Amino acid sequence: xxxxxxxxxxxxxxxxxxxxxxxxxxxxxxxxxxxxxxxxxxxxxxxxxxxxxxxxxxxxxxxxxxxxxxxxxxxxxxxxxxxxxxxxxxxxxxxxxxxxxxxxxxxxxxxxxx
Amino acid sequence: xxxxxxxxxxxxxxxxxxxxxxxxxxxxxxxxxxxxxxxxxxxxxxxxxxxxxxxxxxxxxxxxxxxxxxxxxxxxxxxxxxxxxxxxxxxxxxxxxxxxxxxxxxxxxxxxxxxxx
Numbered sequence: 001x002x003x004x005x006x007x008x009x010x011x012x013x014x015x016x017x018x019x020x021x022x023x024x025x026x027x028x029x030x031x032x033x034x035x036x037x038x039x040x041x042x043x044x045x046x047x048x049x050x051x052x053x054x055x056x057x058x059x060x061x062x063x064x065x066x067x068x069x070x071x072x073x074x075x076x077x078x079x080x081x082x083x084x085x086x087x088x089x090x091x092x093x094x095x096x097x098x099x100x101x102x103x104x105x106x107x108x109x110x111x112x113x114x
Numbered sequence: 115x116x117x118x119x120x121x122x123x124x125x126x127x128x129x130x131x132x133x134x135x136x137x138x139x140x141x142x143x144x145x146x147x148x149x150x151x152x153x154x155x156x157x158x159x160x161x162x163x164x165x166x167x168x169x170x171x172x173x174x175x176x177x178x179x180x181x182x183x184x185x186x187x188x189x190x191x192x193x194x195x196x197x198x199x200x201x202x203x204x205x206x207x208x209x210x211x212x213x214x215x216x217x218x219x220x221x222x223x224x225x226x227x228x229x230x231x
Contacts, residue, residue: 034220036222042224043120043222044207049218093218100146100148100211101148104158107157
């Protein structure tokens with residue numbers, strides 16, 4: 001069965017540093033992978049989508065890479081700020097055709113300390 | 115970006131009662147909406163795919179007779195938790211795709227916190 005793992009439950013870094021979050025998956029080849037941000041008690045907010053034929057995508061201070069050989073995506077936040085503190089979720093498109101269904105990882109909670 | 119709302123944002127009910135949660139796409143029409151459940155410290159678990167004008171598609175292990183989904187219009191889907199029990203207490207979140215946006219990203223509602231006493 002499809003399995004998604006995010007490298008750690010929690011990540012603590014100092015303000016200004018680059019945060020790197022990892023998402024690994026097995027038993028599947030998704031057409032695309034997405035990253036979301038979730039604040040406590042709120043719904044997830046879409047950040048970035050990267051397709052299987054794309055190696056890297058950037059948006060402001062965010063960068064996502066997608067290695068289909070390693071079955072891994074890395075999510076980077078450069079020049080991190082305390083406001084970046086949140087839980088970050090990776091999500092894969094389900095293998096059930098083009099239904100739009102997503103399978104989510106368990107999330108990594110990032111804490112950026114001033 | 116597209117906006118999705120949910121109502122209510124939180125609800126407390128007695129065991130055995132039914133609770134209805136609404137999910138609306140405010141500035142776009144969504145032929146498909148998704149319902150998720152999230153327990154504390156856990157990720158989102160897809161419960162069902164709500165299709166406008168047809169029956170919902172439920173994920174394995176989700177009781178369709180307990181979690182009734184109605185997608186009567188292109189902007190509204192409802193989830194009714196019937197005969198709720200304390201173990202149904204959770205954070206319920208809906209999402210929708212904007213077909214005209216051309217992408218595959220999902221836009222999520224703010225969630226509904228259900229507490230069953």
